[in-house]
Amino acid sequence: MHRPTKQDDAAVDAALIERWKQGDQRAATEIVSRHAGALARFAASSGERDGIDELVQDTFVRAFNALDAFRSDSSLRTWLFTILHRLALDRRRAERRRGPSVELEEGHAVQGYDALDALVAEETETRVLTAVAKLSPLQRDVFVLRVTEGMAYADIAKAVGSTEGACRVHYHNAMRQVKEFLDDA
C-alpha cells in the first residue's frame, strides 16, 4: 500500500488551504479531519486531561485566522502542533495563576494516568503509559512527537520551541528512562 510521503501531505494541505481561501468551507472540514486526531493525541499525551476538544478547536480557529502567516517552510501539521503547544502552555500558566499548580510534574502525571488503569486492559500498556507520564513535560512532548508522529527533530524543535540538538538529547534521555522504568517494574 502506498503510504503518503511528506511531500504528498504538504501538497494536499496546500490545495485544501487554497480551496478554503477561495471560499470552500468543506476544505476546512477536511483539514480538521486530517489533523485533529493527531493534535488530540499529542494534547492527551502531554498531560492535558480536560478540555482537549476545546484546545484542539482553539488551535484550528487560531490557525485559520492566521493562515496568511503560514509559511510552507514547515508542514501544516508541525505548525498546528506549534500553536497547540503554545496554547497548552498558556492554559497551564493561566491555571497556575488562578489556583494551585496543575503543571504535570512526575507525581501528577502518574496520578493522571492512574485514572486510565481501569480502562486499559493490558498491564503492559499501563506500565508504558506510566513510564511516559513520568518524563518531564518537555521530554514527554519530544518523545511523543517522535514516536507517534515520526517527526524529524527539526520539526519537533519548531513545535516545542527548542533546538534540534536539544530535542535529540531529550528523545534519547526519555527512551533511556522509559527502558529503565520498564526494567524496574
Added chain:
Amino acid sequence: MMRDCPDGSMRDQLPLWVHGALSASDAAAVAAHVATCDDCAREAELLRRVAAALPEPAIDAGRIAAAIPTAREVRGRATRRLRWRMAAAASFLLVASVSMLTLRGIPRDGESSVTDGVLVRAEPAMPMVVATESVPVSLDATAGATLPGFSGVGELSDAQLRVLLADLQHVEALPSAEPDVEHHGFVNDTTQENE
C-alpha cells in the same frame, strides 16, 4: 534488561522506521540492521507498544470544523483591524500635531509665532490675543487680564476663564459639509422631477 545498541544513528532512525516515515532506501537499511540486532529489535518493539498505548481521545471533529471562520470573515476582520490601527495612528498624529502647535503657538515676551496664518507678537502688559482662523478673541483689561509672562491656560484666573469662555461662545461654528437638503428645497425638487 533492555540495552542500547551502540549504533546511535540507527537507534535514531527507529521511531521513524516504525512510523513508516523513512524513504524506501533508508527503511531497507534499518530493516536489515534490525534483523541482526537484538537490542534494536527490542527497542523497535517497545516503540510500537508506546505508539499503540498512547491514547487518541475521541473528539467531535464536526463541532470543531463548524467553529472555523470562513476566509471572508477572516479577511473582513483583518481589514477592520487595519482600519482601526490607521484611525488610531491618525488620531495620535493629530493630537501630537495640535499639542506641538499649541506649545509653539503660545508666545512669550518678545517672541512671535504664527498660528493659523496669523502673526501674533506678545508684548509685556498687552492683552492676550487668541488668534483663530475667523474671529480673534481677546481678554480685555476689564477682566484684569494683562498677562505678562503668560505661558498657559492653567495660569488664567477664574474671571479670565469666564471671559474667555463667553467670547468663545460668540465664535461661529464651521458650516456643515453637507447642505441641508430639506432647507434648500432639494427634496421637493426631486419629488417633482420624479413625478
